[in-house]
Amino acid sequence: MDAILIDTNIVIWYFGNYSKLTKHAENTVDDVVANGTVYVSSISIVELTYLAERKRVPIATIDKLREAFDDDSTSFRLANLDRGVADEVANIDRSIVADMPDRIIAATAKHLGVPLVTSDGNIQKLVNVETIW
Numbered sequence: 001m002d003a004i005l006i007d008t009n010i011v012i013w014y015f016g017n018y019s020k021l022t023k024h025a026e027n028t029v030d031d032v033v034a035n036g037t038v039y040v041s042s043i044s045i046v047e048l049t050y051l052a053e054r055k056r057v058p059i060a061t062i063d064k065l066r067e068a069f070d071d072d073s074t075s076f077r078l079a080n081l082d083r084g085v086a087d088e089v090a091n092i093d094r095s096i097v098a099d100m101p102d103r104i105i106a107a108t109a110k111h112l113g114v115p116l117v118t119s120d121g122n123i124q125k126l127v128n129v130e131t132i133w
Contacts, residue, residue: 002036004028004132005079005109007118008044008101012057015064025117028132032075039079040065041108043101084111092129097122 006014006029013020014029021029032038048065051057068076079085081104088107097103102120106129109116115130116123124131 003114005039008047043104
């Protein structure tokens with residue numbers, strides 16, 4: 001696999017408590033970090049900022065992610081919320097995934113044509129988005 005998108009919680013765990021990932025998710029992320037591209041949706045930065053403001057994640061998590069984006073030698077790339085992603089949101093079933101940030105993340109994976117690494121059970125129920133957990 002040469003590219004994945006990681007959900008916000010995976011960002012938190014990757015840069016923090018890595019042990020919360022399943023072995024399959026951990027192996028997938030490690031492999032793609034070493035050999036491919038790891039996308040993170042721009043909405044994840046917004047979510048991380050909100051969580052840091054509420055003291056639910058350390059600000060260091062956002063700092064580490066930004067450092068990874070700024071260092072061209074890493075595999076981390078920002079996936080922007082652009083017209084293609086915005087249009088794809090309509091294809092993410094709201095009755096299954098009601099939370100808009102989660103719909104945007106799923107739509108980003110669908111738009112990029114890459115699997116989404118997520119522990120979110122609702123996103124995993126989507127038939128039109130490949131997930132890894």
